[in-house]
Amino acid sequence: MAEKHNANSRYIYLHETDKLPAQAVDIHHLVTRKNHRWTVVASFSAFVFLLNVFYLMLKQDILVSVLLLYLITGVAFLKLLRQKIVEKECVVIIPAFGVQLETHYRSGRAVRHFVPIDKILKPVLNECVTPVTCYWSLALIVREEDELMLVFKEVRPPLKMLLPIWKALCAATDSSGSLET
Structure with missing residues (x-):
């Protein structure tokens, strides 16, 4: 069942949970509004x-x-x-198995990437500063990877939409979910 949690002029955040007999599947959608x-x-x-x-x-x-x-x-x-126009990006959290990152394009093409739960060391929120703007991003620290893996590669949602996803990832990976630096 999908619940609309947040919306602004650029994105709509939907949270969906499916209760299966063995485990809970936690799905987070970030839908881009049509420009x-x-x-x-x-x-x-x-x-x-x-x-x-x-x-x-x-x-x-x-x-x-x-x-x-x-x-x-x-x-x-x-x-x-x-x-190249992104319709939505999704994070599917399956606590026993891993995290699937999905990008859906308006053309109908979808790109999916699965990360096993035992390879995720910690989800992190980053403040990205450029000469023009400042924004937040959500990334995963993955074992045996040199760089952070961005959860949302195409969209730049605000921090209030990233927080519930970050908390769900922390709960699934048994990471501490404190906002202290």
Whole structure:
């Protein structure tokens, strides 16, 4: 059963728990809200592109093969843009087995990565500072890995959405869940 816990202008946080006979599966979803500005810009760009193609067709001093190349290039470009848009990212916590990290794209493609529970040393909250902005990220310290494994690779949710996920990961990995540095 999914419960809506938090929402802001960019993300919706959903928490779902499924009680199975042997154990509890804890699922955390971060759903990105649809950006209507992006849709307007993409639609306007496609409209201008098609007007350009029709103008060239009416002018009739350009080869049909060049027009087809324009159309194929435009369609391929729009398809590539659509593939990279993230719809949601999920963290599926199965305490006895591990953690599955999922990224779902608007194109329908999903990327999943499973981390066994015995390889997770500790989940950590990081404050990331760049010259332009500051944001929080959730990462896992994984045994035999040189770098931290980011839980959310594509989205940057606020700290209030990361805290319940971090606490659930701490409980599943038997890590201490204190916020002290």
